[in-house]
Amino acid sequence: MIVRAIEYIGSYIKGPVEMIGQIIMLFFSTLRVMLIPPFDVRIILKQMLEVGVRSLPVVLITAVFTGMVLALQSYTGFKRFGAEGLVGTIVALSMTRELGPVLTALIVTGRAGAAMAAELGTMRVTEQIDALETLATNPVKYLVVPRFLSGTVMLPFLTVISDIVGIIGGYIVTVTILGASSTTYMRTTWDYLEMQDIYAGLIKACFFGASMALICCHKGFYTKGGAEGVGKATTGAVVLSFMTILISDYFLSVWLFK
Amino acid sequence: MIELIDLHKSFGKLQVLKGVDLKIEAGESVVVIGGSGSGKSVLLKHIIGLLRPDKGSVMVDGLDIAEIDKKHLSDVRKKFGMLFQSAALFDSMPVWENVGFGLRRHTHLSDQEIKDISTQKLKMVGLVGINDIMPSELSGGMRKRVGLARAIAMEPEILLYDEPTTGLDPIMADAINDLIIDMREKLNVTSISITHDMASAYKIADRIAMLYNGVIIGTGTPEEIKNTSDPFIKQFITGSASGPITLEGTQYENRA
Numbered sequence: 018m019i020v021r022a023i024e025y026i027g028s029y030i031k032g033p034v035e036m037i038g039q040i041i042m043l044f045f046s047t048l049r050v051m052l053i054p055p056f057d058v059r060i061i062l063k064q065m066l067e068v069g070v071r072s073l074p075v076v077l078i079t080a081v082f083t084g085m086v087l088a089l090q091s092y093t094g095f096k097r098f099g100a101e102g103l104v105g106t107i108v109a110l111s112m113t114r115e116l117g118p119v120l121t122a123l124i125v126t127g128r129a130g131a132a133m134a135a136e137l138g139t140m141r142v143t144e145q146i147d148a149l150e151t152l153a154t155n156p157v158k159y160l161v162v163p164r165f166l167s168g169t170v171m172l173p174f175l176t177v178i179s180d181i182v183g184i185i186g187g188y189i190v191t192v193t194i195l196g197a198s199s200t201t202y203m204r205t206t207w208d209y210l211e212m213q214d215i216y217a218g219l220i221k222a223c224f225f226g227a228s229m230a231l232i233c234c235h236k237g238f239y240t241k242g243g244a245e246g247v248g249k250a251t252t253g254a255v256v257l258s259f260m261t262i263l264i265s266d267y268f269l270s271v272w273l274f275k
Numbered sequence: 276m277i278e279l280i281d282l283h284k285s286f287g288k289l290q291v292l293k294g295v296d297l298k299i300e301a302g303e304s305v306v307v308i309g310g311s312g313s314g315k316s317v318l319l320k321h322i323i324g325l326l327r328p329d330k331g332s333v334m335v336d337g338l339d340i341a342e343i344d345k346k347h348l349s350d351v352r353k354k355f356g357m358l359f360q361s362a363a364l365f366d367s368m369p370v371w372e373n374v375g376f377g378l379r380r381h382t383h384l385s386d387q388e389i390k391d392i393s394t395q396k397l398k399m400v401g402l403v404g405i406n407d408i409m410p411s412e413l414s415g416g417m418r419k420r421v422g423l424a425r426a427i428a429m430e431p432e433i434l435l436y437d438e439p440t441t442g443l444d445p446i447m448a449d450a451i452n453d454l455i456i457d458m459r460e461k462l463n464v465t466s467i468s469i470t471h472d473m474a475s476a477y478k479i480a481d482r483i484a485m486l487y488n489g490v491i492i493g494t495g496t497p498e499e500i501k502n503t504s505d506p507f508i509k510q511f512i513t514g515s516a517s518g519p520i521t522l523e524g525t526q527y528e529n530r531a
Contacts, residue, residue, distance in 0.1 A: 055380070136367075147325050148363040151435075152377045152425075153352040155345070 040235045043157070047165050047231070050158040057163060064163040068129040068226075069171030073178070075124050080179035083116050084108055084186025092195050101197060105205035108187030113214045114274070117180040119266055122172060122225035126258040130233040133164050134254035137237025138247040146238070161234045165227060172226030173219045180218065217273040224269060229258045276301050277322060277433065277465070282331035284317055291317050293489030294331070301432075304459055304466040306476040308511065309486035310520065315469035316360075318486060319437055322467060323355050324348045335433075353381065356426030356464075357435040360442075362418040364410035370397070370421055371406040377429040396424040399461070400454055416447040423454060427462060434458060436468035440475045452478045473512050477501070485511060487520065 091107045137160060140146050149156045184206060192199045236254035240246045282295040291314040299305045309315045320326040321333050324340045332339045340351055364373050372379070374396055375389035384392070393406060400420040410418060419439065426434060439455060440448035452475050459466055470476055476483055477497045484494040485508050493500075493508050503509055510518030 140365075143361060143366075144359045144363040145365055147320070148357070148359060148365070150325055151323055151352060151355060151357040152380065152429075153349045154376075154380050155349065 036235075039239065040231055043161065043235050043238070044231055046157050047161050050155055051162050051166070053158070057159065060159070061163040061166055064167035065171055067132070068125060068164075068167040068230075069174060072125050072128050072171075072175060075128060076121055076175050076179050077182055079120055079124055080112070080117070080182040081186035081189075083120060084112060084183030084188075085190045087111055087116070087183070088187035088190040089195070092191055092197065102201050103205055104187065104191050104197065105184075105202040106209040108191075109184055109206045109210045110214060112183035112187075113180045113210065113218045114270070115218075115266070117176045117183060118172075118218045118222040118225060119262060121175045121179045121222065122229060122262045123259060125168070125172060125175065125226070126229045126233070126255055126262065129168075130229045130258050131251050131255050133230065133233040134237040134240075134251045135247055137234055138240035138250040141238060141240045142243055142246060156238075161231075161238070164234055165230045168226035168230030169223055170226070172222040172229075176219060176222040177215075180215065217269075220273060221266065221269050224265065225262050228261050228265065232258045232261060276334075276336060277467070278332075278334040279318075279321070280332045280334065282318070282321060282333065283329045284314075284321065284326065285329055290489055292321075292328070295486070295489070295491055297484055297491055297494075299465060299467060301465050302459075302463060304455075304468070304479055304481045306480035306483050307467070307469045307486055307491075308471060308473070308476050308483055309469070310471060310511065313486050314489060315471075315486055316437060319357075319435055319467065319469050323352060323357055323435060353377075353429060354432045355435060356429065356431035356433070358419065358422045358426050358437065358439055360438040362410075362422035364413075364418055364421055364425070366410050369407050369409055370413075373410065373421060374424045374428050376425060381429070392428065393424070396428050397421070399427065399457075400424045401450075416443055416450070419443065419451055420454070423451075423458070427458060430462065431464060433465045433467070434462075436466065436470075438470055438472075439468060440470065440472045448472065448475060449478075451475075455479045473514070487511075 087108050088104050092101050092104050095101045095103060095107075137146070140160070146156045146160070149159055188199075188202055191197045191202050233254040236250040236257070240250040277299040279295050279297045282292050283290070284292040295318060297305075297307075307315055307318060317326060321328055321341075322335075324333070328341050331341070333341050335351055335354070338351060340348060343351070365376065368376075371390050371393040374393035378384055378389050378392060390406060397403065397405065397420075400423050402417065402420050402424070405413070405417070405421075410421065413421065436455060439451050443451060455466060455468070456479055458464060466479070468476075468479060480497055482494055483497055483500045484491050485500075486492070487507055493503065493505050495503065500508060500512060503512075506519050510520050
């Protein structure tokens with residue numbers, strides 16, 4: 018009875034534990050091969066273009082509207098007890114600490130992360146990853162390292178832009194639509210925003226970028242079974258990345274803002 | 276010289292290779308025949324180190340590639356060229372970059388030099404003027420030829436062919452057979468092919484080995500195989516559904 022129960026539980030946790038192990042091993046082998054020449058600068062730049070530059074329009078639109086709605090809601094809410102002057106602070110702190118990094122990471126996962134899983138998954142099922150190995154090329158170095166680096170490096174850049182654009186969005190709504198004072202918005206933004214808020218947001222962005230890239234590459238790398246497998250890998254990559262980003266966000270916040 | 280010694284491989288509870296022994300001399304062309312799911316692809320993947328055996332050795336020029344680390348495996352792989360069943364061309368890059376992939380990774384040649392070599396290798400497989408075309412625009416036969424050009428670009432000593440004629444029309448299949456013979460004569464390579472296409476096997480092989488139930492059940496020259504008295508081999512080469520070979524084990528192939 019007890020053995021059966023353990024077996025039953027084991028059959029459920031074996032898969033996730035194995036996957037976490039594989040992702041951690043992929044992380045370490047990525048770090049290891051990253052330092053060995055040749056350095057694929059051209060491929061890394063191409064990935065940075067894909068992850069960073071091509072995600073920019075969506076990130077901009079999301080950030081500006083997030084800043085706008087944040088300002089709108091907090092202005093009407095705060096007005097009830099006469100604290101509408103703090104809207105600038107609310108927008109700035111929310112964007113830099115939370116919404117900038119988290120929303121950017123979710124968008125990049127949906128756009129570039131899904132593409133990573135689908136591309137690597139297709140390469141796996143069409144034997145292109147095997148072909149890389151037969152051409153004496155380490156697939157982790159050739160495929161994972163550029164994606165890992167571009168995720169880790171580009172996410173903070175996109176987050177900075179998202180922070181700025183979100184604050185501008187908040188300004189537009191507060192000052193030009195709701196008619197509040199421009200000076201108050203600017204002053205409450207700068208007075209209460211600390212460099213640590215921005216740094217912590219960027220550390221989060223780095224972590225999200227790295228984990229998103231690793232998870233999506235892992236899912237692609239271990240794809241099995243044709244077109245359906247590629248579909249499952251892509252969905253799995255996005256879902257797992259989203260969960261990782263949102264769960265780790267809480268723990269990173271506890272650690273970074275204690 | 277390549278020697279497989281007592282090669283065992285299982286996927287989960289499924290035993291695919293149960294003690295394969297096979298010796299391939301330098302310059303020889305060996306064809307491994309066997310039914311779908313008999314473990315032919317698994318066998319081929321062991322020779323180039325894409326899979327590691329559970330037990331046994333894969334000796335390539337005296338080195339056991341089942342034992343060596345990744346760095347040395349990568350060096351050994353430079354001796355090999357492999358043509359995949361589906362050609363496995365990199366669909367994100369044009370033909371010349373596919374053919375020159377190994378050169379770009381392992382030499383300091385300029386793009387123009389790589390392009391020139393690519394043109395020359397493509398010419399060897401009968402293709403002209405397709406350097407800048409993307410793989411998705413090529414027909415099945417052309418993809419195989421480009422795959423072959425990529426396999427020979429680094430001037431390997433050993434060429435592996437994974438079902439080289441599968442999925443091609445008979446004329447294109449024969450043209451690929453001619454190319455395989457051609458490669459051997461011009462480049463003096465050792466060839467190992469796996470196939471279930473007997474016409475192809477008879478044409479390209481110096482020696483044919485049959486894989487059945489996880490072991491090599493017989494080897495011989497094409498002539499010897501044609502005249503074999505072994506009921507298993509006889510059934511396979513004549514393509515008869517009735518005989519000692521059962522159709523069990525068809526699930527192996529997906530696991531490879």
